[in-house]
Amino acid sequence: MRGVRSAEVEAKITRHLQRFADWLADGLGHDRLSAVTPREVAAWRDHLSDHGNTRHTASAGPMAPATVNNHLAHLSALFSWIIVHAPAALLRNGDPTKKVDLLRLPAPQVRALAAAQVRTVKNVLDRIEDFHQLTGRRHGGTTGKPTLHRHARPLRDRAIVHLILSTGLRRAELVGLDLAQLDPCDPAELRRVKKAALTGVRGKGRTVRTVFVGRDARHALADYLDQERPGDADPVSDALFLASSSIAARRPGGRLSPRSVNTIVDQVGRLHDAQTSDRERHLGALRPHDLRHTFGYRLSEASGHNRAELERRLGHANDRYLRLYTNPPDDIAAGYVEDL
Known part of the structure; x- marks a missing residue:
């Protein structure tokens, strides 16, 4: 993504991927890619949905479904790149993000002024x-x-x-x-x-x-x-x-x-x-x-x-x-x- 996306988008993607790395290391004690399974990706999705938004009071709250899906899209893009460039033995079961469903988005709300x-x-x-x-x-x-x-x-x-x-x-x-x-x-x-x-x-x-x-x-x-x-x-x-x-x-x-x-x-x-x-x-x-x-x-x-x-x-x-x-x-x- 570096040199292709704007600095702002690059920073956002980096931030999203770092959140996954931190969450994985906190839960498993390490951040090895070979340990990432669909179960871990789905659990991260649910964690973001319930506790992914940090409020001004430092307490955790739910993250909007569209934002959660944006995190998953960036993680999916990372694993798509890994599948192409990494040794086949690294991800024996393929891309772990492919079997994880996105969150359903609520119907868009009309916010026009009268x-x-x-x-x-x-x-x-x-x-x-x-x-x-x-x-x-x-x-x-x-x-x-x-x-x-x-x-x-x-x-x-x-x-x-x-x-x-x-x-x-x-x-x-x-x-x-x-x-x-x-x-x-x-x-x-x-x-x-x-x-x-x-x-x-x-x-x-x-x-x-x-x-x-x-x-x-x-x-x-x-x-x-x-x-x-x-x-x-x-x-x-x-x-x-x-x-x-x-x-x-x-x-x-x-x-x-x-x-x-x-x-x-x-x-x-x-x-x-x-x-x-x-x-x-x-x-x-x-x-x-x-x-x-x-x-x-x-x-x-x-x-x-x-x-x-x-x-x-x-x-x-x-x-x-x-x-x-x-x-x-x-x-x-x-x-x-x-x-x-």
């Missing part, structure tokens, strides 16, 4: 700078711009949320974007044109696609590029979205991490719920994939459930997930049967 929720989220985004202002007498005054927290980048956060809502980008795709992929990338042009695009977006399975950027996202990006990004950029800052330059531990070039996108989206969700008295509109924990699902559902409606368009814009070819984007949020589904 139209009323999208409206209130956008209203919060319009006012997001207000929530980052420093309060108190020393930060007051009647002239000049309000003082913001030194790490705060409200225009960047607004642009990120609008961009996911407008394009359905995944976290990794979003943080992997370079400024050069935005066409046009000039703020004045972004405000003027009626069509902008992100080219060469790299998704899962080595797919590459072009996504179009909606009006709200174009204007939010223009504000960010005009007012915030220049202050955080350095000579090696190719990324579209940059971490605050005041953060000492930021990545080289300032590129955001996928986890940072989680934090930004979650914070917007918390602000939304704090500003919304209508409990029916509350979002709870808002995640980037909720915004992606919202885009997918709205694109499905706008395109007449055009499968080819969904594949092209979402970078997904799996029927199981494409069907998910045609399912309406609960309040819309409830409305279908209200008067029947």
Whole structure:
């Protein structure tokens, strides 16, 4: 995998395989490959399912079935490689992962935001700078711009949320974007044109696609590029979205991490719920994939459930997930049967 997969994927595969090695050594007292049997692989699968997730409190909890299956896929790939390259006597009974079934995945859940929720989220985004202002007498005054927290980048956060809502980008795709992929990338042009695009977006399975950027996202990006990004950029800052330059531990070039996108989206969700008295509109924990699902559902409606368009814009070819984007949020589904 080294030199073939990205550094992030390489690290994940290494981590998964090390978990199996540690679990095997802990249970058998050694980690010899010849001792790995289908029984051991199945027991590891069940262990991950019941106790594989370490919580913040250091206690063990269940691991999601999809994550368990991801661990098994990486272990299977390792043994497939061993079968080809190792002496035949090493694994006398063949690949021990072949006879171990994957966990059944639950039906995908619809996580799209309803139209009323999208409206209130956008209203919060319009006012997001207000929530980052420093309060108190020393930060007051009647002239000049309000003082913001030194790490705060409200225009960047607004642009990120609008961009996911407008394009359905995944976290990794979003943080992997370079400024050069935005066409046009000039703020004045972004405000003027009626069509902008992100080219060469790299998704899962080595797919590459072009996504179009909606009006709200174009204007939010223009504000960010005009007012915030220049202050955080350095000579090696190719990324579209940059971490605050005041953060000492930021990545080289300032590129955001996928986890940072989680934090930004979650914070917007918390602000939304704090500003919304209508409990029916509350979002709870808002995640980037909720915004992606919202885009997918709205694109499905706008395109007449055009499968080819969904594949092209979402970078997904799996029927199981494409069907998910045609399912309406609960309040819309409830409305279908209200008067029947």
